[in-house]
Amino acid sequence: MKNRPPGEDVDNIVQLSQAEMASADWSDLLGRLAVKPDKSIYARLFNHFAPRVKAYIVRLGVAISAAEEVTQEVMLSVWRKAHMYHPDKAAASTWIFTLARNQSIDWMRKQKYPQYSLDEWSETACESGQGEQEVLSDRVAQAISQLPEKQAQVIYMSYFEGRSHGDIASRLDIPLGSVKSRIRLATEKLKQIWGGDEYEH
Amino acid sequence: MNINHHLDDATLISYSAGALSQGMALVVASHLSICPQCRERAEHSDAVGGALLESLEPETVADDMLASVLTQLDELPTKQESVPVTPIVMDPEIPAPLREYIHCPLDQLEWKRIVPGVAYYDMPWEGHGVSRLLRIAPGKAMLAHTHNGNELTMVLRGSFSDEVGRFCRGDVADLDDQIEHQPLVDSKVDCICLIATDAPLRFTTLFGKLVQPITGF
Ligand SMILES: [Zn+2]
Numbered sequence: 001m002k003n004r005p006p007g008e009d010v011d012n013i014v015q016l017s018q019a020e021m022a023s024a025d026w027s028d029l030l031g032r033l034a035v036k037p038d039k040s041i042y043a044r045l046f047n048h049f050a051p052r053v054k055a056y057i058v059r060l061g062v063a064i065s066a067a068e069e070v071t072q073e074v075m076l077s078v079w080r081k082a083h084m085y086h087p088d089k090a091a092a093s094t095w096i097f098t099l100a101r102n103q104s105i106d107w108m109r110k111q112k113y114p115q116y117s118l119d120e121w122s123e124t125a126c127e128s129g130q131g132e133q134e135v136l137s138d139r140v141a142q143a144i145s146q147l148p149e150k151q152a153q154v155i156y157m158s159y160f161e162g163r164s165h166g167d168i169a170s171r172l173d174i175p176l177g178s179v180k181s182r183i184r185l186a187t188e189k190l191k192q193i194w195g196g197d198e199y200e201h
Numbered sequence: 202m203n204i205n206h207h208l209d210d211a212t213l214i215s216y217s218a219g220a221l222s223q224g225m226a227l228v229v230a231s232h233l234s235i236c237p238q239c240r241e242r243a244e245h246s247d248a249v250g251g252a253l254l255e256s257l258e259p260e261t262v263a264d265d266m267l268a269s270v271l272t273q274l275d276e277l278p279t280k281q282e283s284v285p286v287t288p289i290v291m292d293p294e295i296p297a298p299l300r301e302y303i304h305c306p307l308d309q310l311e312w313k314r315i316v317p318g319v320a321y322y323d324m325p326w327e328g329h330g331v332s333r334l335l336r337i338a339p340g341k342a343m344l345a346h347t348h349n350g351n352e353l354t355m356v357l358r359g360s361f362s363d364e365v366g367r368f369c370r371g372d373v374a375d376l377d378d379q380i381e382h383q384p385l386v387d388s389k390v391d392c393i394c395l396i397a398t399d400a401p402l403r404f405t406t407l408f409g410k411l412v413q414p415i416t417g418f
Contacts, residue, residue, distance in 0.1 A: 023255060039271060046267050051259030058260065060219065068263055072270060079274050090244065094251030101219040101250065111326065113219060114226045114298045116233035116240065141252035158218035159253050165215060165377075166350045166399055176350060176377055180211040187210040190249060 021048070023091050023137045030095065031087035033079075042079055049096050050075050056097070057104045059160045070107050074100045091137035105162075139193050151186035154179055206365075206372040208232055208239050212353070217246035224324055224332025224397030228353040230298035231395060232373045294357060299395060303334075307358065307393055312336055319343070330398035337361070337392045342385045350399040352376045354384075359392030361385060 026048065033041050054071040062070050077099050085095050105113040147155065157163045157171070165183075169176045208216075208229060215221050216229040233240050292306050302324055303310065312320035318338035326332065330350065334357075337343060343361075354374040361368050363382040368374055376382065386392040 023251075037274075039274065042274070043267060043271065046270065049254075050262050050266065052254055052257050054260040054262050055257040056254050059257075067260075068266065071262060072266055075266075075270055076273060079270075091248065091251050093255040094244075094248045097250040097254040098247055100254070101217075105219050109223065111223055112301070114223070114230035114301075116230040116243075117297055137248055137252055137255075140248050141256055144249065144252055144256075155214070155249065156253075158214055158220050159250055162218060162220045164220050164222065164350075164399055165211065167220075180209070180377060183211040183214050184209070187214060187246075190245070 023093055023141075026092040027087045027090075027137075030078075030082065030085050030092040033082040034085040034087070037079070037082070042082075045078065045092070046075055049078070049093075053096065053100045056100055056160075060101070060104050060162045061108055062104050066107065070104060074103050077103065093137060140190065143190050143193050147186050147189060151182050151189075154182045155186050158183070202235065202371050203369075204236050204238070204371045206368055206374060207236065208242075208373055209375040210242070212351070212375050213239065213243050213246045214249070217243060217250055222328050222330060222332070222397065222399050223326050224328060224330060225351065225353055225399055227298060227302075227324065227332065228355050228373065228395050228397045231296035232355050232371070234296045234298055235371055296355075296357075307334070307336075310334070332397045333395075335394045335396050337384075337386045337394075339386050339389055339391065342383050350377070352398045353396065355395045357393045357395060359386060359388035359390045361392050361394075362387050 026045065029041055029045055032038065033045065050071055053074050054067050057070050057074070058064060058067050074096070078096060081099070085092075102113050102115065105111075144152065144155065153172075154168055157168050163171065165176055165179045168179045172179070212221075212225075212229060216226055221229060233243055292300075294307060295303055310322045312322055314320045318341040320336045322334040322336075324332040324334075335343070339359075352374070354368070354376075356368050356370050356372050358370060360370070361384040363374075363384040365374065365376070365382065367387070368384075374384075
């Protein structure tokens with residue numbers, strides 16, 4: 001993350017055209033919103049993310065008739081929960097994705113998707129030391145686009161259609177084990193981005 | 202706490218994608234709440250979701266949505282999240298995500314007996330698979346079974362062993378239809394597990410087949 005001196009923010013930001021914004025910049029913006037409520041910053045985030053949130057939740061299965069309402073709810077929660085966002089923990093797109101996922105599921109199932117938070121069980125909780133998450137997110141996108149077709153397919157069916165392993169298996173007419181091994185293979189490739197054989201399952 | 206058995210990558214992706222049943226997601230969230238290793242992996246799975254969100258062709262949203270949202274912002278409280286859901290009991294034996302549904306110590310639940318030494322407590326929702334707490338007495342075995350789909354088990358108290366290994370408090374057994382197993386409780390106390398399947402279990406013994414209609418598995 002670039003450290004700009006305080007005060008130099010809004011004027012400089014609005015000069016950037018949206019197309020030039022990399023994901024790190026969106027994370028930077030959301031990080032500013034986390035520190036201080038600011039409608040002009042919020043409006044920029046809204047213009048970028050609201051149309052994508054809507055595209056996502058419609059794919060996931062929220063009815064078209066409700067998509068505007070759910071999108072609005074998600075974007076309102078971006079404002080309401082902004083203070084909980086940490087730019088060094090997740091990219092803005094990742095954080096907004098989880099809000100959109102949770103609220104779509106809550107809406108579709110009329111039930112809260114079980115979420116985790118820190119628990120007293122984990123006395124040894126190591127705060128993830130990765131300070132460059134938002135920079136990495138561009139590489140995640142690149143890595144996904146380079147996945148072999150069969151692996152990309154199961155990833156898309158999971159994230160964009162919310163299909164379970166069993167559901168994907170019957171759709172593709174392949175065994176459950178094949179669905180899982182395709183997902184595992186895709187994960188292995190993506191793991192290289194995190195420099196990650198530090199954890200072997 | 203020393204956790205030896207973790208979630209499968211495929212399960213974490215499915216959780217992050219919002220593709221798990223309520224019961225499976227509850228087991229995953231419960232394990233994540235106590236396992237820093239899996240939590241880091243879950244964050245990576247969420248980053249996949251973030252990248253995919255960013256990659257989507259934007260949909261048109263109503264012209265007046267931003268204006269409407271902006272007028273609502275002033276009415277919203279920011280700093281404090283409405284009212285944080287304060288759990289009624291802070292029983293450390295119960296992982297935080299489970300506290301939403303279990304409001305008393307595990308011993309005070311209304312356990313339903315299946316056979317002597319084996320009891321269950323169902324989660325309050327309907328679904329294709331099973332979502333329940335299982336309580337099994339020392340020395341007892343669960344019925345040998347395979348699965349048509351995935352099965353997730355998290356140990357909350359005691360321990361059991363099966364063909365895969367030994368599972369203690371916090372461990373999660375993440376199994377699919379490749380495995381036939383018969384977990385045996387090897388702790389001195391009852392073993393209590395949170396369990397979920399995304400399809401009915403398939404018992405492999407005659408006795409199991411006979412009790413299947415009764416147990417509702
Ligand atoms: Zn784990």
